[in-house]
Amino acid sequence: MTYVDDLALALAIADEVDAITIAGSLGDFAVEMKNDDTPVTEVDRAAERLVRERLAAARPNDAMVGEEFGTTGGTSGPAGERSFPRRWVVDPIDGTKNFVRGVPAWATLIGLLDGDDAVVGVVSAPALGRRWYAALGSGAWGITRVHGFPTAPRRLQVSTVTDITKASLSFSSLSGWEERGMLDPFLDLTRTAGRTRAFGDFWSYMMVAEGQVDVACEPELALHDMTAL
Template identity: 50%
Template sequence: MARYTDDLALAHMLADTADKISVARFRALDLHVSSKPDLTPVSDADIAVEKALRATLARARPRDAVLGEEYGDSAPAAGDGKRRWIIDPIDGTKNYVRGVPVWATLIALMEGDTPVVGLVSAPALGRRWWAASGLGAYAGRHQSAATQIHVSGVSQLADASFCYSSLTGWEEIGRLDAMLDIMRHTWRSRAYGDFYGYMLLAEGALDIMVEPELSLWDLAALVPIVTEAGGTFTDLAGRPGPAGGSAIATNGKLHDEIYTRLGVRSNNPMS
């Protein structure tokens, strides 16, 4: 049996639980929404999903640590803590509370600093994406209705579809002009935002996705899906993986050019 198969199966079970809770509260008239200290919204569905997933992990993987957006880091009941589950109960909460169906539960397993399992479940879109190290990346409504996915083969910026979350963050770090320049030179640019751009990248539907400021729970589940689909995923400093708090994800062929145009020193591991 391939390594991580059991962990991936557990991730699907966790996603099934999350979907039942989040779908039941989506567009509910009595949905309770409050603001966190950083002024981002949190709904009762965010809280309920994370509590449920933590309870399942405590039973199924008591030796593993857990990090979630709403309840932070928790040490394992036993074990060395090298394995850690990363949970974003609802990525795209602003969409969720406004009734926009582009939101998802993000579930990842990390060993040390490396995400080895990633699953993104977007039940309002009727779609789920998942991957594990060495097992490839897949998408479908569920495991029994899945298709292996791959990034595109686009190699010219003029032919590329470019995606981002918003422009305000790039303005704050002084790279708005660079972003606008990329938009002028690509075939198409759209701000799909949150998890969705990365999943479209992994499917080959677009070629570049960038974000300047993110948390580990925003990123960890995305990395295995993009890389197992054949893409490249680094932070703005060129470091592979999710630890840097930013993201440049591409089909690999366009990575160096995006670094150059964003004014970031290229350390592309694919070059």
């Protein structure tokens, strides 16, 4: 089984979402705090709504898991239960804290799970002019936009560094480690690493995929944070 058509769909949807998020980032928007004390904007919600609309039309039997609106759809399972053999998992804006502060390191994440396997992933960071994508059996690729035009896709390759004392380690913040009582061992790890930087969120993992960073660390991740990566 190949997932080329699913990847093409995800890339086309990402193009539309980029238009919404870039326009939103340049305008005025209200910021609300969710129950978990993380920010959300109407741009987040508008982006996820668009993804849901496109997927519902193109893949009506697939389920969708989104950060802002939860799980919907899916084919009927035994005894009328809902089953989710294929789940699209979406984070409309990964890095919302950056988005609201005008920092360009944010991205839309669109991933597809077939059963428990991640088979498609698209990470689109339009403010950085970057996009990364992959499908099972088709390799992982990245493009950069220069003056609005995409470069030729380049295959991603992780680094060959195996010695932590020579490795570059990236993380998002220290507060999450402290909240979970894991700050001291994490700091020990950073002292052992050859280099540390807090690129954070999706960017840490894309740098690992490109071989620019060797290790990415988080104290916890939700499904929508990780499926596309």
